[in-house]
Amino acid sequence: MAKTVLKHWSKRSLLIDVCVCAAILIGLAALSLVPPPYKLATGIVDNHGDHIIAYAAAAIAAAFLFAHRKLGVWTAVFLFGFAGCMEASQGLFPGRNPAWSDYLASVTGVCVGTTLSMLFIRLRRKSQMARHDHPPGDQRNGDV
Numbered sequence: 001m002a003k004t005v006l007k008h009w010s011k012r013s014l015l016i017d018v019c020v021c022a023a024i025l026i027g028l029a030a031l032s033l034v035p036p037p038y039k040l041a042t043g044i045v046d047n048h049g050d051h052i053i054a055y056a057a058a059a060i061a062a063a064f065l066f067a068h069r070k071l072g073v074w075t076a077v078f079l080f081g082f083a084g085c086m087e088a089s090q091g092l093f094p095g096r097n098p099a100w101s102d103y104l105a106s107v108t109g110v111c112v113g114t115t116l117s118m119l120f121i122r123l124r125r126k127s128q129m130a131r132h133d134h135p136p137g138d139q140r141n142g143d144v
Contacts, residue, residue, distance in 0.1 A: 017065040024058050025082060032086040036095045051105035052112065055083060059113025067121045076114040080107055 031040060031054060041050055062075045083106035090096035 020065055021062050024061055028054060028058055028082070029086060033090065033093050033096065035093065048101065048105035051102055052109035055079060055106045055109030056113035056116075057109075059110045060117045063114055063117035063121070067117075072114055072118045072121075076110050079110045079114075083107060083110065 034040075041047070045053070059076060059079055062079065063072045066072070066075055083103055087098045087103040087106065090098045
């Protein structure tokens with residue numbers, strides 16, 4: 001009975017994770033393919049900075065969604081390909097032009113986001129393991 005519930009929850013969790021990631025990808029596609037008059041920009045940094053911010057945020061979100069499945073590197077590889085497809089498809093839309101520099105900025109964002117999220121996840125796991133290594137009441141655990 002417990003295994004059946006766990007499998008059902010795991011499938012539901014995967015479905016939710018995939019839906020959230022699909023929403024993120026749709027958002028990135030919309031930002032990548034809108035005509036120039038409707039293009040959103042942060043105004044804080046230049047165009048390449050916007051690419052880095054958008055793809056770093058997507059990589060962080062995806063890495064946290066799939067952290068329990070340990071798919072961080074594969075998520076990054078997927079986002080590399082997605083960024084390339086978005087950049088290449090810009091040539092199909094009026095007023096948009098693909099650029100290698102934009103693709104490299106997107107890939108940089110994926111690398112930054114994936115690295116930061118993987119470091120955070122690793123540190124969180126180590127701290128959780130350290131808390132479980134010490135019994136309650138142990139001075140090193142902070143319990144008295």
